[in-house]
Amino acid sequence: MPLSDQTVLAQARQCLAIEREALEATARVLDREFVAAVRAVEAAVAAGHKVIFSGVGKNAHIAEKLTGTLNSIGVPSCFLDPTQALHGDLGLCAAGDLAILLSNSGATGEMLRLLPLFEKFGLKTVALTGAPGSELARGADYRLLYSAPREACPLALAPTASTTAALALGDALAMVLLESRGLTREDFARYHPAGTLGMTLLLRVKDIMRTGEACPVLKEAKTTVQAAIFAMTKAKAGAVALVDAKGRLSGIFTDGDLRRSALNGGADFLRKPVGGFMTRGGKTVPADALAVEALKLFQQFKISDLFALDAKGRPTGYIDVQDLPKLKIL
Template sequence: MNNDEIIAKGRRCIDIEAEALRQTSTRLGDDFAQVATAVFTILNDGKKLIFSGIGKSADIARKLVGTFNSIGAPSTFLDPVNALHGDMGLCRKGDALLAFSNSGETEELLKLVPLLKRFDTLAIAITSKSDSTLAILCDYSLTYSAEKEACPLDLAPTASSTASMAIGDALAMVTLEWRAFSREDFVKFHPGGSLGKSFAASVDDIMRSEGQYAQASDDATCQECLERMTNSNSGCIALTDSAGALSGVFTDGDARRLILKDANFLDKHVSDYMTRNPITIKQGSLAIEALRIFEAQNIDDLIVVDSDGRPAGVIDGQDLTKARIV
């Protein structure tokens, strides 16, 4: 094959899978809402989700176990073969089984579902066949669309596996929003790796500390403040009272607005124009808390204060991007 043929075949594969996703999205209806409601109720009752499947469906189920666990929804994988030889011991009354089978006729799952119902376990089928035996056996079913596989032989699971995983992801994200899962919650479950490090960072790790930000007494002139802001390449200056506690903040935005109102402001005390009682964050707080403040207050700079209310540093909105907090 030449390059053009290779690219064309690659695009064909992606196009077929994209079409499967589009059709799956279009047909999403009340059945999805019912399953989402059932999952929400089960998790709120302190129960868990049990994912199961054979072959590629098992791989999809295991991936979704990871996704649900990462958003605080207790989940586990149950091998349907091993379940028949003792592993059903992990099942408890009120749990939910999510059984994945493209055909809906996977023999091992058809044996498993009736057995799990002895535990008063809710059964949910995820399949491409709404009239399959699995769908009929289960209490609920979610049906995805995959009219044909991207495989030229129409054999290797491609479009079907993509659609199956997507409908599971959709259920996970609805669960996340419904349970009001926050960024702070996400941090608790992701303490390791680069993701965990960025989320677990404190404001002390990312703030501009002494010598890197502008600070002055609130009896300084506006011109003196602007000079310090320029020298430190800061968009704001932290202002302190006679005791050294933060008393206000003055920003380059304030300066631009003053130019239009009072051309002689440079020789006046900055205390006449500063923002008193500015928004702050305490030293030692999580950086993710700073992000929440930036998003809620629509500010460009955030002053970090110590336990005595003295300026300890400044966080510029761009610092969060550099630290990969956003």
Template sequence: MDTEEIIAKGRRCINIEAEALAKTSAQLDSAFAQVAATVIDSLSDGQKLIFSGIGKSAHIARKLVGTFNSIGAPSTFLDPVNALHGDMGLCRKGDALFAFSNSGETEELLRLVPILKRFEVRTVAVTSMSDASLSKLCDQRLIYCADKEACPLDLAPTASSTASMAIGDALAMVILEWRAFSREDFVQFHPGGSIGKSLAASVDSIMRPTGQFAISSDEATCKECLQHMTNPNSGCIALTDENGKLSGIFTDGDIRRLVLEDADFLGKSVSSFMTQAPITINSGSLAVEALRIFENRKIDDLIVVDADFKPIGVIDGQDLTKVKMV
């Protein structure tokens, strides 16, 4: 095959899988919402999610176990063969089982589901066949669309595995939002890796420390403050009282407004125009807490204060992108 033919065949595979995803998305209905409600009920009762499958479906099930665990939804994988030889001991009343089978006729799952229902385990078939035996056996079903595989022989799981993975991911993300899973929760379950490290970092490690942000007495004039802000190229200046404690903040936005409202503001005391009691964060706080403040309060700059409420640093909203927090 020449280069163009190789590229064309690669695109064909991706396009077939993309078509399966589009059709799966289009056919989502109330059954999907009902499965989501079942998951919430199980988790709210302190129960867990169980994922099971054979072959490629087992790999997908294991991946989704990791996804749900990562969002705080306790999950485990159950090998359907081993389940029939003792592993069903992990199942409890109220758990929710997700049985993955593209054909819906996987023998091991067809043997497993009726036994688990005796344990009063809630069962969900994840398959492309709504009228398959597995769909009929289970309490609920998630049906994805895979009219054909990207494999030229229409044998190797490609479109079907992609679609089944996607519908599982979709369910996980719905559960994440339903449970109001926050960035702080994400840090709790992801202490390692670059994401966890950046979110779990201290604000002291990402702030602009003394010497790299503008600070002045609140008795200074607006012109003097503007000069201080220009030197460290800062979008704000932290203002302090006679004891060195934070008393206010003066920003680029304030200056732009004053240019239009008061042409003589430069010679006046900044205390007349500063924002008193500005939003702050304590030294030692998690960086993810700073991120939450930026998102909730819609500010551009956040002042870091020490135990005596003295400004020791400033976090610019743009600094968060440098540490891959947004």
């Protein structure tokens, strides 16, 4: 029997509420066990070893996702199919590796069969489970414990809240490792060189900035407000960079400065030196900086124009905030 629109929405909200409940419960049960598991991963990686995830059913998909997440932050990881492990794939295991075994009940036969085999191969083990008193949890060296009081499935059969909690706990492990390893945006970009994400992370200011005639630069000492307006208009820019005798940036004259000069500069403001109205210094970015650093400046200071400087403080490029969407930086 088809559900009414109202029932569809009510059921969906109920599902989300139950899964949220599992996440909140998991956050409450985090304790020293989680810290110990983090330290175990750190120690294994520091010694040049890898992390091995294993699970069956829905947990296999979660294990594969967490494998990818850890690899993306520079923690060498792989997925081991428990069935194939018993038929030769245990060859990927090496003494010192760390195995993370996923099982909500902690009683999954395949996971329990792997425990003594991993011990024989010299691996430490982590049980990622919702059953702290289970055989898997008791037999593992470390435990990553989550709590899912009930499943969102109306039949209480399909893994829903439990798999959400397991995935979120694995993500929490990964994000803690990311911070503890001091991963930077540049490090992250090295592991994501392709696609939109890779392009965004690898782009530098010098790759996106306007140069040449599109980057208006004038000498402060010889420039009037009128000349600055002409330069901005010709370059189709919202600002002009003013430099000193050595070509170093001394200030920026923007559309906002123009309006203020018109209001406060008197009837002959166009003939007056631009230095009396420009913004001294102004916000700038190194030309070699990552493009995302320019984006952060735009967002932090709510500005529309940004000049890029070389190592000697000379303006070499210009970025208008309107350039960013088409470059897929925003």
